Amino acid sequence: MSFGQGGPYGPGGSQPPTPDWTALADTAARDRRRKWLLFGGGALAAAAVAAIVATAVITSGGGDDDKNASQLPSPKKLPSQSVTPEPRFSDVNPPAPLSPLEIIANGKKDKAPIDAAGLFPGDRAIVKGRSYTKGATASTKDCGSVAQKKLYPALTSNNCRQVVRATYTSDGVAVTVGIAVFDNQAAAQKAKDAAGPFIVSLPGDGIGTFCRNTACRSTSNAIGRYGYFTIAGYTDGSKVPTNDTKARLAGRDVADHAFSRIMQRATAQASAAATASAG
Known part of the structure; x- marks a missing residue:
């Protein structure tokens, strides 16, 4: 290099x-x-x-x-x-209030006192313009003691609790009505269906004995737990003939009066229950 x-x-x-x-x-x-x-x-x-x-x-x-x-x-x-x-x-x-008929259909709902003063107030009954003067009243829990013939077993076999009676008179005719109280509607209806003559007539307060051992008119009805029965005859104690119209009409009028009093009782309780519920 x-x-x-x-x-x-x-x-x-x-x-x-x-x-x-x-x-x-x-x-x-x-x-x-x-x-x-x-x-x-x-x-x-x-x-x-x-x-x-x-x-x-x-x-x-x-x-x-x-x-x-x-x-x-x-x-x-x-x-x-x-x-x-x-x-x-x-x-x-809210639950619908009970109707009057529902209240009186059962003793557990129908709680108002039951007596002659409440069922038969005043001194007379006026039905369709016809006036009847009130006589004696009475109440008993021995239902059989105020019933004759077929009415006796009808009351006693269906556990009748009480019978309240009143007598009304007009134009020579006397009518005794007995309101029988049962536990419920079914018992009252059975008693009504089985009933026949007679509620025992109730004299007193100026009214003599009538409808004893003689022919008279009778009726049998029921509403709610109540049965109501009438016996109608002449105040002089004479027999009521088959073609009679006076005793028959009087018996029907007093039966209608008993019905109206039972319904008044039912309506009053229904109204009171509705007022309490609203409050």
């Missing part, structure tokens, strides 16, 4: 050749430029990638926001808070 002028460098050899400083300087400058170019290009590339990523993030975020915003319900579609409405009085259906 040639090293320029002179021999090889070493002991006894010539001096080493002088370096070409100008060439070395040019080479170093080229190396520096190449490094700057590489560095600058890398920086620019990194900046470009960062810009692309930033743009992608912004675009993607905006897209997600728009998409999510389209899926959110508008304020009008947002569910309102559920509120349970307060009960109104009209929404509550």
Whole structure:
């Protein structure tokens, strides 16, 4: 290998050749430029990638926001808070009040006192314009003691609890009505169906004995837990003939009066129960 002028460098050899400083300087400058170019290009590339990523993030975020915003319900579609409405009085259906007939159908509901003053008030009965004067009244729990013939077993076999009697007179005719009290409607109806003559007549208070051992008119009826029975005849104790109309009409009128008194009792209790319920 040639090293320029002179021999090889070493002991006894010539001096080493002088370096070409100008060439070395040019080479170093080229190396520096190449490094700057590489560095600058890398920086620019990194900046470009960062810009692309930033743009992608912004675009993607905006897209997600728009998409999510389209899926959110508008304020009008947002569910309102559920509120349970307060009960109104009209929404509550109270039990219907008992009718008068329901009250007197059973002794557990029919609780008003039972006596002659309540069933037969005043001193007379007026039915369809016809007036009857009230005589004696009486009440007993020994139902059989005031019944004759077929009426006796009708009362006693159906657990009659009480019989309240009253006598009314008009124009030579006397009528005794007996209201028999049972536990329930079924018992009263059975007694009515099995009944026949006679409730025992009730004299007194100016009315003599009548309808004893002689022909008289009789009726049998029932409403609710009550049976009501009449016997009608002449005040002088004479026999009532088959073609009679006076005793028959009087007996029916007094029976109607007994019916109206029982219903008055029922209506009064129903009204009182309705008032208590409303309060």
